[in-house]
Amino acid sequence: MALLTRSCLFLHVCFTLVVISVDFAQADSDWSQYVNIFQGTEGGGNRFPGVVAAPFAMVKLGPDMRNGDANAYSGYLPEGNIFGFSMMHESGTGGAPKYGVVSQMPVVGVPISLEDLSQPRASPDEGGVGYYKSFLANGVTVELAATEHAGLYSYDFPQDSVSSVVVDVSHVLPSFRGFGWEQHYSGGNFSLFEDGHYEGSGIYNNGWNLSPDWTIHFCGRFNQQPWEYWAFYGNSSVPGTSVSGSERLGGVFTFSGPKVASRVGISFISSQKACENLEEIAEDTEILALADVAKTRWNKEVLNKVQISSDNVDDLQLVYSSLYGMFLIPSNRSGENPGWSSSEPYYDDIFTLWDTHRCHTALFQIIQPEAYEEFIRSLIDIWRHDGFMPDARSSNYNGRVQGGSNADNVLADAYIKGVRGSIDWEDGFSAMQTDAEVVPPNNFDPNAPDSSTKEGRGALPDWLQYGYITPRFSRAVSQAVEYSTNDFGLHQVAAGLGKSTEAETYLNRSQNWRNHWNPAATSYDHAGFVVPRLENGSFVPQDPANCGGCYWSDAYYEDSSWVYSMNAIHDVAELKKRVGGDARFVDRLNKIFELGFFDAGNEPSFVTPYLYNFVQGEQWRSVNRSRDIGALYNAGPRGLPGNSDAGAMESNLLWQMIGLYPLTGQTTFLILAPWFESMTMDLGNGKKLEIISSGGNRNTTFYVQSLKVNGETWDRAWLTWDDIFANGGTMQYVLGERPVHWATGDLPPSPASD
Ligand SMILES: *[C@@H]1O[C@H](CO)[C@@H](O)[C@H](O)[C@H]1NC(C)=O
Ligand SMILES: *[C@@H]1O[C@H](CO)[C@@H](O)[C@H](O)[C@H]1NC(C)=O
Ligand SMILES: *[C@@H]1O[C@H](CO)[C@@H](O)[C@H](O)[C@H]1NC(C)=O
Numbered sequence: 001m002a003l004l005t006r007s008c009l010f011l012h013v014c015f016t017l018v019v020i021s022v023d024f025a026q027a028d029s030d031w032s033q034y035v036n037i038f039q040g041t042e043g044g045g046n047r048f049p050g051v052v053a054a055p056f057a058m059v060k061l062g063p064d065m066r067n068g069d070a071n072a073y074s075g076y077l078p079e080g081n082i083f084g085f086s087m088m089h090e091s092g093t094g095g096a097p098k099y100g101v102v103s104q105m106p107v108v109g110v111p112i113s114l115e116d117l118s119q120p121r122a123s124p125d126e127g128g129v130g131y132y133k134s135f136l137a138n139g140v141t142v143e144l145a146a147t148e149h150a151g152l153y154s155y156d157f158p159q160d161s162v163s164s165v166v167v168d169v170s171h172v173l174p175s176f177r178g179f180g181w182e183q184h185y186s187g188g189n190f191s192l193f194e195d196g197h198y199e200g201s202g203i204y205n206n207g208w209n210l211s212p213d214w215t216i217h218f219c220g221r222f223n224q225q226p227w228e229y230w231a232f233y234g235n236s237s238v239p240g241t242s243v244s245g246s247e248r249l250g251g252v253f254t255f256s257g258p259k260v261a262s263r264v265g266i267s268f269i270s271s272q273k274a275c276e277n278l279e280e281i282a283e284d285t286e287i288l289a290l291a292d293v294a295k296t297r298w299n300k301e302v303l304n305k306v307q308i309s310s311d312n313v314d315d316l317q318l319v320y321s322s323l324y325g326m327f328l329i330p331s332n333r334s335g336e337n338p339g340w341s342s343s344e345p346y347y348d349d350i351f352t353l354w355d356t357h358r359c360h361t362a363l364f365q366i367i368q369p370e371a372y373e374e375f376i377r378s379l380i381d382i383w384r385h386d387g388f389m390p391d392a393r394s395s396n397y398n399g400r401v402q403g404g405s406n407a408d409n410v411l412a413d414a415y416i417k418g419v420r421g422s423i424d425w426e427d428g429f430s431a432m433q434t435d436a437e438v439v440p441p442n443n444f445d446p447n448a449p450d451s452s453t454k455e456g457r458g459a460l461p462d463w464l465q466y467g468y469i470t471p472r473f474s475r476a477v478s479q480a481v482e483y484s485t486n487d488f489g490l491h492q493v494a495a496g497l498g499k500s501t502e503a504e505t506y507l508n509r510s511q512n513w514r515n516h517w518n519p520a521a522t523s524y525d526h527a528g529f530v531v532p533r534l535e536n537g538s539f540v541p542q543d544p545a546n547c548g549g550c551y552w553s554d555a556y557y558e559d560s561s562w563v564y565s566m567n568a569i570h571d572v573a574e575l576k577k578r579v580g581g582d583a584r585f586v587d588r589l590n591k592i593f594e595l596g597f598f599d600a601g602n603e604p605s606f607v608t609p610y611l612y613n614f615v616q617g618e619q620w621r622s623v624n625r626s627r628d629i630g631a632l633y634n635a636g637p638r639g640l641p642g643n644s645d646a647g648a649m650e651s652n653l654l655w656q657m658i659g660l661y662p663l664t665g666q667t668t669f670l671i672l673a674p675w676f677e678s679m680t681m682d683l684g685n686g687k688k689l690e691i692i693s694s695g696g697n698r699n700t701t702f703y704v705q706s707l708k709v710n711g712e713t714w715d716r717a718w719l720t721w722d723d724i725f726a727n728g729g730t731m732q733y734v735l736g737e738r739p740v741h742w743a744t745g746d747l748p749p750s751p752a753s754d
């Protein structure tokens, strides 16, 4: 509420808080007013609050902060000093900070020393969609707005002081994480021109993906001629108008008046292209006018796609803040790829498919179908030119791989849901087959030197030889479970393309998770878990409740065997047999929650709460879990239960609100229970999905009593893409306080089970 008042004050978008009537015909409403850009920026959410002028815009302009050894993953921290405002950021990632490059920093007076120009804030940062404002302790206020490839800085200095802006090419987000994941500045150049504009380039390397040197070019113009400007190298001013080298370097600009504005363009191609990109912002553009353009784009391209009946401001803020948070990265860098020239689109900042393939990409397809098709084409084009699709990628370099090659699952999901357009699916399948058949060269990652963490499937030699992965490879068991789902993805696309031999081969391989199943492994009254397995076939004694450090060198990555044993979502019928049938399956799921193995803030357990739908009469338990998970979210700065992870966390919540959960790689959606009396999703081409419920309440009354899909009584706890998404559809629920056994029909499919 405080936040809304604030955006009212500063953005001049005043609206009524008391009664908001939602008119579904009104397609041009300003849903952006409900977006809290600070959602998930604290408490580990790591979301980027700065300016992203359109979905997936290349420029992400915001503050860079230091606070002791806290890692500013997105640049932003709630406490500490701002040491620059820079043009490139990631959003919601863990690992280590990346980017924070191409910066400006305002300084009151003429800077005598460049040593530490950082400033605390006078009051908390503010902003809304397309707009950001910081109040520095030295009396300078900084306002930011942007377009896709350029940023606009507007500075308000104290009256009667000399106003300076320092451009430091060496500026980059530091990491205090250790692990060798920190970024380095490796050099650059900087040139001043007589008209007061500047151009240059910065070169950086490393970060979480261990990337080699990469270059960003920039071009900056002020709205007035500086009365003095000079270049610096090391820490001191130098004569002349150009500097280059590997030391800290850049320029200082001083102005006589208190109001200074600056336009900056960036480009991966050249500083000349950066100057062209700068022209996306016309001279003398007002900050708030540019912010309005951004709001219009976000409303039209994302926010307007989902409308709810609720007039509860908490609900509206949660829906629209979550939708916004889903589309900050990847970055659409079409036309900005320095690696190769191609007419295909290019998307970078994939951080990571390991996070997003589980339920983000399925919603990405629905909300942003055009960008989604471009994204799939880009994944395939990266394979064409770099040899492998990414599991994660930034600064034009693949890395790092945490488990399997999950682009396979994403491509499969897109293929079976009919994404075609200009995608070359023969190439798509070849890209997937590269993952499945070609051992990627080892990049000798110090944290996992056994095999590639750059791309592909490092543990493929064992997978091909034994059908399981031995402990000579790190993360052996969790990788094996993911390779199974990856191979199921290959099966799906091969089957669709009429490649029947390949389809059978990969279906067989998708069952290989079973080879890690040790029926004798026990934990908390349950027997049968996926465990490490040796060359000679013996299982390694391993407590399924304990994953050691659960990290790069362990058998399981970021979750225990309790969770990974339930992750082969294409083979659930077989899994149920192995755990001892329906009752034992339900008991095992319950224990995952009761014993604390479930973590709503980490992706491998995203699907766990909804597996109850695979047992007759137990769908209500999925709804119960879904509601418990929903309660962990809010629209505030601490409103995400874990890293946003490029919007993976937000997409998970949105599915709860919709009342469905996608099984990536299949057309199946598990049915939960919707949050609102009415939600309408615009599916494009005039098609829509309407989800209506009666008798319910988001917080207290939510068990499904009955359901009609497209007017027909529905008795299954699942439906398919074709039922409601391919051509639109309606779902009409009656909700109530007590569970009833409404889903008496067939169980969801288990396509890999015998
Ligand atoms: C600055 O460095 C970039 C990247 O290395 C290079 O392309 C450019 O030619 C250099 N410009 C000058 C003026 O030295
Ligand atoms: C510039 O100053 C910083 C901070 O005092 C120092 O670490 C660095 O060595 C100096 N660089 C040069 C080239 O003198
Ligand atoms: C991606 O960027 C390119 C180049 O700016 C643009 O032509 C294309 O429309 C963008 N894609 C989407 C979905 O906005």
Ligand SMILES: *[C@@H]1O[C@H](CO)[C@@H](O)[C@H](O)[C@H]1NC(C)=O
Pocket (backbone or CB within 6 Å): 501, 504, 505, 508
């Ligand atoms: C798949 O597995 C079945 C059963 O083990 C086997 O008969 C069949 O030959 C396998 N197919 C391929 C293509 O490997």
Ligand SMILES: *[C@@H]1O[C@H](CO)[C@@H](O)[C@H](O)[C@H]1NC(C)=O
Pocket (backbone or CB within 6 Å): 534, 536, 537, 538
């Ligand atoms: C497999 O190798 C392990 C370790 O060398 C050994 O302890 C175990 O007895 C072997 N199992 C079989 C079946 O030979």
Ligand SMILES: *[C@@H]1O[C@H](CO)[C@@H](O)[C@H](O)[C@H]1NC(C)=O
Pocket (backbone or CB within 6 Å): 624, 625, 627, 628
């Ligand atoms: C779900 O069930 C658990 C265990 O019975 C219970 O503690 C929790 O309150 C329920 N959640 C909701 C939202 O009803």
Ligand SMILES: *[C@@H]1O[C@H](CO)[C@@H](O)[C@H](O)[C@H]1NC(C)=O
Pocket (backbone or CB within 6 Å): 312, 314, 315, 697, 698, 699
């Ligand atoms: C449901 O609970 C949330 C969290 O306490 C609250 O913000 C929201 O207003 C409630 N909604 C309704 C419809 O009661």
